[in-house]
Amino acid sequence: MKSFENIDVKSVKEAVNLLQKFQQQKKTAAVVGGGSEYLQLMKDHVVEPDYLINLKTIPGLDYIKEERGAFRIGALTKLADIEMHPTIQEKLLILSSAAGEAASPQIRNAGTIAGNLCQRPFCWYFRSANFTCLRKGGQVCYTVTGDSRFHAILGAGPSYIVHPSDTAPALVALGAQIKIAGPAGEKTIPLEKFFLLPSVDYKRENILTAGEIVTEIIVPAPKSGSKGFYHKVRERLAWDHAIVAVATVVESSAGVVSHAHVVMGGVAPIPWRAAKAEEFLRGKKLDEASARQAGEIALEGAKPLKDNSYKVKIAQDLIQRGLLASV
Numbered sequence: 102m103k104s105f106e107n108i109d110v111k112s113v114k115e116a117v118n119l120l121q122k123f124q125q126q127k128k129t130a131a132v133v134g135g136g137s138e139y140l141q142l143m144k145d146h147v148v149e150p151d152y153l154i155n156l157k158t159i160p161g162l163d164y165i166k167e168e169r170g171a172f173r174i175g176a177l178t179k180l181a182d183i184e185m186h187p188t189i190q191e192k193l194l195i196l197s198s199a200a201g202e203a204a205s206p207q208i209r210n211a212g213t214i215a216g217n218l219c220q221r222p223f224c225w226y227f228r229s230a231n232f233t234c235l236r237k238g239g240q241v242c243y244t245v246t247g248d249s250r251f252h253a254i255l256g257a258g259p260s261y262i263v264h265p266s267d268t269a270p271a272l273v274a275l276g277a278q279i280k281i282a283g284p285a286g287e288k289t290i291p292l293e294k295f296f297l298l299p300s301v302d303y304k305r306e307n308i309l310t311a312g313e314i315v316t317e318i319i320v321p322a323p324k325s326g327s328k329g330f331y332h333k334v335r336e337r338l339a340w341d342h343a344i345v346a347v348a349t350v351v352e353s354s355a356g357v358v359s360h361a362h363v364v365m366g367g368v369a370p371i372p373w374r375a376a377k378a379e380e381f382l383r384g385k386k387l388d389e390a391s392a393r394q395a396g397e398i399a400l401e402g403a404k405p406l407k408d409n410s411y412k413v414k415i416a417q418d419l420i421q422r423g424l425l426a427s428v
């Protein structure tokens with residue numbers, strides 16, 4: 102690994118100022134929470150920063166609070182703490198499940214929610230120092246002619262990564278917001294708008310610009326009677342990213358849907374919201390036929406690559422399973 106300097110910061114402001122300073126000095130710097138993902142990229146020589154800004158030394162940024170009808174989750178909150186939190190388990194089961202499905206117990210005990218949302222793609226071409234792929238400044242996305250088993254079937258091109266986060270689809274389905282601190286101050290935006298399609302920028306996965314860091318996630322309390330589920334299919338039960346994951350949040354009365362949120366992971370470069378399926382479900386009685394049709398509508402625009410058409414059926418089935426669990 103290339104040598105670097107670690108800086109333990111004490112405040113968000115200090116982190117933002119340092120990021121700005123290093124940018125002006127034309128030095129490379131990155132923030133880390135648990136470091137579980139970023140240090141692997143460094144060891145693999147995919148990234149070689151001059152400075153690592155350790156956010157974990159900022160006091161008071163790991164919390165879960167229930168306040169005025171919303172849950173506030175500090176950026177440094179560990180995935181294991183979200184998974185095991187009694188109120189999250191009771192009132193936001195979908196989020197507790199998604200956090201608990203991520204990676205391994207060891208990684209969940211180090212990895213933070215902000216790191217989970219900001220992790221880089223787990224595409225094997227991106228993660229190998231032997232391939233200078235499009236996302237790393239090269240000319241091609243090797244997936245197009247290479248091994249595309251685990252890549253995108255929706256919303257992709259010119260890069261075909263899938264977004265790797267388990268918590269992201271669940272949080273988008275819950276209508277979460279994300280708070281960002283930067284040189285211009287703080288802003289809060291819908292989490293759905295945080296992620297970037299490759300057609301907008303194929304070198305970044307989110308809207309963060311130089312000097313910006315995530316400080317908090319805000320999740321509105323689900324409406325009473327709504328039900329949310331997270332289902333994930335992976336190649337093996339030990340730590341593994343999703344082949345396909347589906348987050349569903351359904352508000353219904355007497356089996357008739359008033360609002361449904363269907364968000365897929367593992368199929369697109371961003372958490373993929375199935376807006377047409379959500380619209381189709383509004384006012385429908387939720388049964389096997391309507392749930393199956395919603396799954397079919399959700400995958401209508403899918404464009405599988407040569408090795409991953411199998412994902413279409415898995416996604417349709419998971420959508421059906423998630424919706425029927427809500428009845």
Ligand SMILES: Cc1cc2nc3c(=O)[nH]c(=O)nc-3n(C[C@H](O)[C@H](O)[C@H](O)COP(=O)(O)OP(=O)(O)OC[C@H]3O[C@@H](n4cnc5c(N)ncnc54)[C@H](O)[C@@H]3O)c2cc1C
Pocket residue numbers: 131132133134135136137138139140141156176180202203204205208211212213214215216217218219220221265266267268309313314315316340341342343
């Ligand atoms: C073997 C392995 C298996 C995994 N499997 C899964 C899986 O199945 N599902 C899943 O969801 N994830 C998986 N992960 C990823 C894991 O969940 C994340 O590594 C973890 O949540 C990241 O948190 P962290 O705090 O350690 O991130 P870090 O490694 O510290 O950072 C990750 C990225 O986020 C950025 N970042 C961190 N904090 C902030 C912040 N506050 N503001 C802005 N940017 C920030 C960093 O700069 C870096 O780019 C896996 C990782 C590994 C190594």
